[in-house]
Amino acid sequence: MKRILVGIKRVVDYNVRIRVKPDNSGVITDGVKMSINPFDEIALEEALRIKERGAAEEVIVATVGPADCQSQLRTALAMGADRALHVQADGVIEPLVAARALLKLVEREQPLLVILGKQAIDDDNGQTGQVLAALWNRPQATYASKLELTGNSARVTREVDAGLETLEVELPAVITTDLRLNEPRYVKLPDIMKAKKKPLETLTLSALGVEPRQQLKLVRFEPPPQRQKGIRVKDAAELVEALKKKGLL
Amino acid sequence: MSSKILIVAEHDGAKLNPSTARCVSCARTLSGAEVTIVVCAVDAGAVAAQAAQLAGVNRVVTIENAANAHALAAVLAPQIVAIAAPYTHLFGPSTTFGKDLMARIAGLLQAPQVSDIMAIESATRFRRPIFAGNAILTVETSADEKMVGTVRAASFEVTGAGGSAPIEKANVQVQLPTHTRFVSVSAAKTDRPDLMTAARVISGGRALGSAEGFKILYSLADKIGAAVGASRAAVDAGYAPNEMQVGQTGKIIAPELYMAVGISGAIQHLTGIKDARTIVAINKDGEAPIFEVADFGLVGDLFQVIPEIERLLS
Ligand SMILES: Cc1cc2nc3c(=O)[nH]c(=O)nc-3n(C[C@H](O)[C@H](O)[C@H](O)COP(=O)(O)OP(=O)(O)OC[C@H]3O[C@@H](n4cnc5c(N)ncnc54)[C@H](O)[C@@H]3O)c2cc1C
Numbered sequence: 207m208k209r210i211l212v213g214i215k216r217v218v219d220y221n222v223r224i225r226v227k228p229d230n231s232g233v234i235t236d237g238v239k240m241s242i243n244p245f246d247e248i249a250l251e252e253a254l255r256i257k258e259r260g261a262a263e264e265v266i267v268a269t270v271g272p273a274d275c276q277s278q279l280r281t282a283l284a285m286g287a288d289r290a291l292h293v294q295a296d297g298v299i300e301p302l303v304a305a306r307a308l309l310k311l312v313e314r315e316q317p318l319l320v321i322l323g324k325q326a327i328d329d330d331n332g333q334t335g336q337v338l339a340a341l342w343n344r345p346q347a348t349y350a351s352k353l354e355l356t357g358n359s360a361r362v363t364r365e366v367d368a369g370l371e372t373l374e375v376e377l378p379a380v381i382t383t384d385l386r387l388n389e390p391r392y393v394k395l396p397d398i399m400k401a402k403k404k405p406l407e408t409l410t411l412s413a414l415g416v417e418p419r420q421q422l423k424l425v426r427f428e429p430p431p432q433r434q435k436g437i438r439v440k441d442a443a444e445l446v447e448a449l450k451k452k453g454l455l
Numbered sequence: 456m457s458s459k460i461l462i463v464a465e466h467d468g469a470k471l472n473p474s475t476a477r478c479v480s481c482a483r484t485l486s487g488a489e490v491t492i493v494v495c496a497v498d499a500g501a502v503a504a505q506a507a508q509l510a511g512v513n514r515v516v517t518i519e520n521a522a523n524a525h526a527l528a529a530v531l532a533p534q535i536v537a538i539a540a541p542y543t544h545l546f547g548p549s550t551t552f553g554k555d556l557m558a559r560i561a562g563l564l565q566a567p568q569v570s571d572i573m574a575i576e577s578a579t580r581f582r583r584p585i586f587a588g589n590a591i592l593t594v595e596t597s598a599d600e601k602m603v604g605t606v607r608a609a610s611f612e613v614t615g616a617g618g619s620a621p622i623e624k625a626n627v628q629v630q631l632p633t634h635t636r637f638v639s640v641s642a643a644k645t646d647r648p649d650l651m652t653a654a655r656v657i658s659g660g661r662a663l664g665s666a667e668g669f670k671i672l673y674s675l676a677d678k679i680g681a682a683v684g685a686s687r688a689a690v691d692a693g694y695a696p697n698e699m700q701v702g703q704t705g706k707i708i709a710p711e712l713y714m715a716v717g718i719s720g721a722i723q724h725l726t727g728i729k730d731a732r733t734i735v736a737i738n739k740d741g742e743a744p745i746f747e748v749a750d751f752g753l754v755g756d757l758f759q760v761i762p763e764i765e766r767l768l769s
Pocket residue numbers: 220244245327659660661662685686687688689700701702703704705706716717718719720721722723724727737738739740743755756757758
């Protein structure tokens with residue numbers, strides 16, 4: 207069966223203004239809205255579109271994380287995924303651990319495509335897709351803004367610093383999404399009801415044989431330095447004057 | 456134990472990208488570190504010569520292979536891993552080139568990666584932004600383990616010239632994958648300064664209304680020798696190409712002067728300009744969040760203000 211595996215990470219919603227805990231041990235997440243990482247929504251949308259075009263038969267969403275993550279998996283099922291895999295794990299999950307767990311799922315499900323986000327907007331690591339591709343010894347096409355499947359390969363347009371780069375990768379491969387790949391659909395209420403009946407399987411890291419090793423110690427969280435609030439100028443002339451005085455024009 | 460840092464050079468086959476010199480500056484903040492630059496290319500000569508001139512570089516290593524005509528992470532990573540053994544730290548720039556490649560290297564080595572290093576506190580302690588720069592995290596790696604890092608270019612100056620490091624050829628014999636093929640790259644050719652390194656940047660937002668609307672920014676930019684950037688909203692709407700996007704998921708820049716024109720100042724945008732020396736905001740909404748971070752704020756209609764500024768400079 208032609209499958210697509212999509213990584214889903216539960217993150218603090220992008221609209222939340224994050225605050226560091228007073229004791230510098232982390233950021234405040236109590237009572238904060240949590241969502242699917244926006245890049246993962248894009249990944250799921252792309253997988254659903256590929257399936258709708260008939261180029262895949264099943265879309266599986268997977269997350270590695272604590273029990274709470276199931277609510278994001280349910281949302282993903284409501285968006286249209288066929289089934290969900292929850293690898294139960296607590297504490298900090300580094301990209302290498304996430305990638306090892308995803309690799310185990312890849313070995314089990316044999317997808318033709320794995321689509322992940324280019325970065326999780328909480329840790330901003332931007333590593334998991336590349337690490338998975340390396341462990342799996344398969345191609346990676348990161349920062350995708352266009353994806354076309356042709357037989358045994360994919361043609362991927364990537365957003366790179368210079369502009370747009372196109373790669374051709376043999377399948378199976380790992381793709382990571384950029385913002386302009388698509389615009390994710392909204393979840394409709396009846397779909398939320400239907401999603402409750404879709405399969406959600408719970409696994410554990412240890413059952414998969416993945417050690418939850420943490421390689422980086424999180425020493426201290428700090429708020430960023432604040433910029434001094436500046437002044438208002440009344441018109442273009444005053445602005446030009448002020449910038450000239452600072453030697454900027 | 457002294458640190459041995461390997462920096463992966465970013466280049467286009469002929470010229471070394473300035474992001475590499477910023478990685479060298481970062482590496483040099485670790486006192487006593489030995490700094491090596493590796494250049495992977497078809498013919499590495501010209502780029503290696505430029506790398507050898509960077510101040511503070513101890514050695515340049517070249518890996519030449521016909522497969523290195525384009526920077527494909529899956530092809531480059533095993534070659535770099537092949538020479539990685541003696542090094543304690545492997546750095547690359549936090550550009551799309553470096554982010555794509557370094558994490559693949561980390562995967563092959565099963566080593567931890569610290570992304571977007573903004574400061575080095577010791578051989579095992581690094582500071583990096585998380586949550587779109589709304590928190591700064593200090594992380595510690597283990598001294599017995601290699602680490603991989605991407606260097607946030609905007610946090611470091613370009614290291615100067617004046618070096619004369621020896622250049623050595625590495626003989627790397629590893630099987631390279633053929634599953635990934637380069638097809639094409641389309642980059643708009645422009646005579647304007649590069650957005651990543653420009654001293655002055657003018658960025659436009661959704662308010663510009665069209666690609667046509669951006670012309671008033673290009674015109675002013677050309678007058679003052681500035682690069683032009685854009686918000687995500689402007690890029691999404693097709694007013695500007697993707698390579699112009701500034702922010703959390705675009706380019707992170709640190710110009711002397713940043714002018715945000717018709718940009719509201721969403722956190723994701725501000726992440727990209729936190730290190731700008733002077734920020735100017737031009738927005739018709741006096742309550743726009745961009746004014747919170749602006750050194751000079753002007754409330755007004757950009758379609759009047761921008762031509763007016765250009766006129767005043769004539
Ligand atoms: C995961 C994620 C990643 C993102 N990454 C980025 C990123 O990297 N970079 C980025 O920029 N955004 C990013 N965004 C989007 C960000 O949240 C904002 O939506 C975006 O920055 C808004 O762009 P804007 O300021 O141009 O548009 P708007 O917010 O619509 O602001 C337009 C502004 O123009 C002003 N205006 C209108 N007409 C005029 C006029 N005639 N004269 C003067 N002012 C006028 C308005 O008052 C308003 O303030 C990201 C979002 C997400 C969810």
